[in-house]
Amino acid sequence: MEGPTPVSALIHAATMVTAGVFLLLRLSLLFHLSPSIQVFMIFIGVLTMIFAGSVALFQNDIKRVIAYSTCSQLGYMVTSCGFSFYGAAFFHLLSHAFFKALLFLGAGAIIHFFNDEQDMRKMGGLYFIILLLLFVCLLLLCLY
Numbered sequence: 001m002e003g004p005t006p007v008s009a010l011i012h013a014a015t016m017v018t019a020g021v022f023l024l025l026r027l028s029l030l031f032h033l034s035p036s037i038q039v040f041m042i043f044i045g046v047l048t049m050i051f052a053g054s055v056a057l058f059q060n061d062i063k064r065v066i067a068y069s070t071c072s073q074l075g076y077m078v079t080s081c082g083f084s085f086y087g088a089a090f091f092h093l094l095s096h097a098f099f100k101a102l103l104f105l106g107a108g109a110i111i112h113f114f115n116d117e118q119d120m121r122k123m124g125g126l127y128f129i130i131l132l133l134l135f136v137c138l139l140l141l142c143l144y
Contacts, residue, residue, distance in 0.1 A: 021077045038082045045079030061118045
Protein backbone atom coordinates (compact mmCIF):
# COMPACT_ATOMS: atom_id res chain seq x y z
CA MET A 1 0.00 0.00 0.00
CA GLU A 2 1.56 3.25 -1.17
CA GLY A 3 0.96 6.55 0.52
CA PRO A 4 2.61 9.61 2.01
CA THR A 5 5.25 8.90 4.62
CA PRO A 6 3.18 9.81 7.73
CA VAL A 7 0.40 7.54 6.45
CA SER A 8 2.95 4.76 5.90
CA ALA A 9 4.18 5.24 9.45
CA LEU A 10 0.65 4.86 10.78
CA ILE A 11 -0.23 1.87 8.62
CA HIS A 12 2.96 -0.14 9.12
CA ALA A 13 3.72 0.74 12.71
CA ALA A 14 0.33 0.82 14.35
CA THR A 15 -2.45 -0.77 12.33
CA MET A 16 -1.00 -3.59 10.25
CA VAL A 17 1.32 -5.03 12.89
CA THR A 18 -0.99 -4.59 15.84
CA ALA A 19 -4.06 -6.27 14.37
CA GLY A 20 -2.65 -9.68 13.49
CA VAL A 21 -0.17 -10.23 16.26
CA PHE A 22 -2.47 -8.82 18.93
CA LEU A 23 -5.11 -11.31 17.81
CA LEU A 24 -2.59 -14.14 18.20
CA LEU A 25 -1.73 -12.86 21.66
CA ARG A 26 -5.39 -12.68 22.68
CA LEU A 27 -6.03 -16.23 21.46
CA SER A 28 -2.98 -17.66 23.24
CA LEU A 29 -5.09 -19.86 25.51
CA LEU A 30 -6.48 -21.67 22.47
CA PHE A 31 -3.01 -22.17 21.00
CA HIS A 32 -1.85 -23.90 24.17
CA LEU A 33 -4.47 -26.58 23.59
CA SER A 34 -3.12 -27.53 20.17
CA PRO A 35 0.61 -28.22 19.77
CA SER A 36 0.17 -28.75 16.03
CA ILE A 37 -1.06 -25.16 15.64
CA GLN A 38 2.01 -23.97 17.51
CA VAL A 39 4.29 -25.88 15.16
CA PHE A 40 2.39 -24.39 12.22
CA MET A 41 2.85 -20.89 13.68
CA ILE A 42 6.58 -21.50 14.06
CA PHE A 43 6.80 -22.69 10.44
CA ILE A 44 4.84 -19.69 9.10
CA GLY A 45 6.84 -17.27 11.26
CA VAL A 46 10.22 -18.58 10.13
CA LEU A 47 9.08 -18.65 6.49
CA THR A 48 7.90 -15.05 6.79
CA MET A 49 11.18 -13.95 8.40
CA ILE A 50 13.31 -15.49 5.68
CA PHE A 51 11.15 -14.50 2.71
CA ALA A 52 10.46 -10.89 3.73
CA GLY A 53 14.06 -10.31 4.79
CA SER A 54 15.32 -11.69 1.48
CA VAL A 55 12.94 -9.54 -0.54
CA ALA A 56 13.95 -6.44 1.44
CA LEU A 57 17.59 -7.00 0.46
CA PHE A 58 16.81 -6.46 -3.22
CA GLN A 59 14.55 -3.40 -3.00
CA ASN A 60 15.71 0.04 -4.07
CA ASP A 61 12.81 2.11 -2.74
CA ILE A 62 13.53 3.23 0.83
CA LYS A 63 9.91 2.93 1.96
CA ARG A 64 9.59 -0.57 0.51
CA VAL A 65 12.70 -1.70 2.38
CA ILE A 66 11.17 -0.50 5.63
CA ALA A 67 7.82 -2.11 4.74
CA TYR A 68 9.42 -5.49 4.03
CA SER A 69 11.41 -5.26 7.23
CA THR A 70 8.06 -4.78 8.99
CA CYS A 71 6.89 -8.05 7.46
CA SER A 72 10.07 -9.73 8.63
CA GLN A 73 9.49 -8.43 12.15
CA LEU A 74 5.98 -9.88 11.97
CA GLY A 75 7.62 -13.24 11.36
CA TYR A 76 9.67 -12.85 14.53
CA MET A 77 6.53 -12.04 16.52
CA VAL A 78 4.58 -14.99 15.12
CA THR A 79 7.50 -17.33 15.79
CA SER A 80 7.72 -16.20 19.40
CA CYS A 81 3.96 -16.79 19.74
CA GLY A 82 4.49 -20.29 18.35
CA PHE A 83 7.11 -20.96 21.03
CA SER A 84 4.65 -19.62 23.67
CA PHE A 85 6.80 -16.58 24.46
CA TYR A 86 3.79 -14.28 24.55
CA GLY A 87 5.40 -11.68 26.80
CA ALA A 88 8.34 -11.33 24.42
CA ALA A 89 5.98 -11.08 21.45
CA PHE A 90 3.97 -8.34 23.15
CA PHE A 91 7.12 -6.42 24.08
CA HIS A 92 8.38 -6.72 20.51
CA LEU A 93 4.98 -5.55 19.27
CA LEU A 94 5.08 -2.40 21.40
CA SER A 95 8.72 -1.55 20.74
CA HIS A 96 8.29 -2.25 17.02
CA ALA A 97 5.41 0.20 16.77
CA PHE A 98 7.55 2.99 18.17
CA PHE A 99 10.79 2.38 16.31
CA LYS A 100 9.12 1.67 12.98
CA ALA A 101 7.07 4.87 13.16
CA LEU A 102 10.23 6.84 13.90
CA LEU A 103 12.05 5.03 11.10
CA PHE A 104 9.33 5.93 8.58
CA LEU A 105 9.33 9.57 9.70
CA GLY A 106 13.13 9.67 9.44
CA ALA A 107 12.90 8.18 5.95
CA GLY A 108 10.33 10.85 5.12
CA ALA A 109 12.80 13.54 6.18
CA ILE A 110 15.48 12.01 3.95
CA ILE A 111 13.03 11.72 1.03
CA HIS A 112 12.06 15.35 1.52
CA PHE A 113 15.74 16.37 1.59
CA PHE A 114 16.33 14.62 -1.74
CA ASN A 115 13.33 16.37 -3.38
CA ASP A 116 10.91 13.41 -3.16
CA GLU A 117 13.43 10.87 -4.46
CA GLN A 118 12.83 7.43 -2.92
CA ASP A 119 15.42 5.45 -4.86
CA MET A 120 18.26 4.62 -2.48
CA ARG A 121 20.72 4.25 -5.36
CA LYS A 122 20.48 8.00 -5.94
CA MET A 123 21.06 8.89 -2.29
CA GLY A 124 24.57 9.62 -1.20
CA GLY A 125 26.70 12.16 0.59
CA LEU A 126 24.61 12.18 3.73
CA TYR A 127 27.59 11.91 6.08
CA PHE A 128 28.26 15.63 6.47
CA ILE A 129 24.57 16.50 6.51
CA ILE A 130 23.94 14.03 9.34
CA LEU A 131 26.91 15.45 11.27
CA LEU A 132 25.50 18.96 10.82
CA LEU A 133 22.08 17.77 11.95
CA LEU A 134 23.63 16.08 14.98
CA PHE A 135 25.48 19.28 15.88
CA VAL A 136 22.29 21.36 15.59
CA CYS A 137 20.31 18.86 17.69
CA LEU A 138 23.00 18.80 20.39
CA LEU A 139 23.12 22.61 20.40
CA LEU A 140 19.36 22.80 20.79
CA LEU A 141 19.49 20.18 23.52
CA CYS A 142 22.11 22.20 25.41
CA LEU A 143 19.94 25.31 25.16
CA TYR A 144 16.99 23.40 26.58
